[in-house]
Amino acid sequence: MATISHAYHRVFDEPFEIERAFDADYLLYASTGTFVLDIGDRRWMLPPQRAALIARGTVIAVRSNGAATASSVLFGDREFEAPLPACRVFGLSDLARQMILHVMRWDTGRPSCDETANAFFKALASVAAGLAADEDETWLPKPQSPGMAVAVARMLEDLDRDLDFGSLAEASRLSERTLSRRFDAELGMSFRDFRHRARMVRAKEMLLAGREPITEIGLACGFESTSSFIKAFRTFAGATPRQYRVGKAG
Template sequence: MARKRAKRVKSSVEYASPEESRELAKRIGATRLFAKYERSFTAASGLPLTIRPLGTFRMPATGHKRENPFCALVSTSRKGCLACLLAQTDLEKGNSAKARTTRCFAGLHDSLVPIKMGRRIIAYLQTGQVAIGDLDASSFDHAHSELILRGIDLDSRTARTAYLRSVSLEREAYQGFLKMLEIFAESLGVAANALQISKAEKTGNPAATKAIRHIRQNFERAISLAEISKVAGASCRHFSKVFKEETGHTFVDYLTRTRVESAKKRISETSDRISEIAFACGFESIAQFNRAFKSVSGESPSSYRLTANS
């Protein structure tokens, strides 16, 4: 009897390009919102917290005030640095929109929590360099054996002192901190969308500037490509090309994001019904609104209201 082939489930995980990820990670990292989260998290956990762009081949937490002293010491060795970089690369592999954790050769744990803008992962929150459970002499003996096995030449006494200074947490406590980061990541994803719109509005092109001003003033009603092209003083084809080059978004995408941002503000600040907000923000149907809202925000309008009011 012929065996049935298992169907491959197509992943719903999407990713920003490395270039876009680096730019967004840099801009998010410079916000007061991230600075506030980073201070709160490191004070509570004792662990470093950084933003990692997609596809980054670099050591985590280098120079961070909470960097694990043992990890910093290992990175001074070329072979040690390479071993850590390979572990970081393995951590990012996989097709998952959820937090994931890996254990390095020295028995320390690192984790990535995805920051999503709609359905796309745009960067990661990274933390770790932490021991799960108690640290003792036997813990270092294992780590030291692994160092020797990999040809990483470090002074044993110095390495031991640094290793035993590692932050150690119970597994439940560490999982709790990762849950905290998932909440942080949701807020940063919302901020990233606002940053994208803000960036688009800073274009110096006269046609794009006129179009953006018109969209911001009239997004609550239907706006056609023909109308916006006329406002910009260009043909539909030329306008579409210029607008995408200047803002990084198509006209429809920018209009949708503007409407969703307005809807989010109304959802969080008023008790108006979702349907009323949808039509007030220029959407033609509830179904269209729900699709657009989830695409931009990664959750439904009703879920967003529950989160905003909690």
């Protein structure tokens, strides 16, 4: 049975976690709160005011660590001109936000012959696909072995300081040489590159989820000076932290 494009809004008053695969292309818009999306060998952060476009049939685990609200749009067959990648996180224009709010009136009970709704969902799909082409990189590769999972979790807990690599190896019960090889083999990047990327993703989340001063965010992400943080962030995100926060990136 063909899927009819429809939408719904949900409020989560406490942390939650679900795993499923939709039989439709899926747009998830985080109104408030941050969502974590696990798909395959990657983990995406979906901060407030960002959206994710997820291909039909993709198995996705979604969770939040606190209260959050989200708007979901499930698109019917042939709404997109080309198959979607597994997941893309991207920024929204004011027009796209208003369109998402508008389609919330059409839930699963809407008639399939409603041409106004059909045309609107088709237009939203076109707008979303265009915005998703400019991906906001908020993903990290996921560790595949228990030892690497321990090392990565320990690192993510202490992004504000430079942990000694030897202490990570000891915590993961691996030699430093083996741990270094595991970073390349499992995550596709070196220890230093992964830590830098994790800091940038954390900075993006903090910039959109709260109102902490940029200086404090830089310190929380392991940068000793605001100027070095701004320079690193601009190189990674293509915008300064302030520009990213107010929506000039993505």
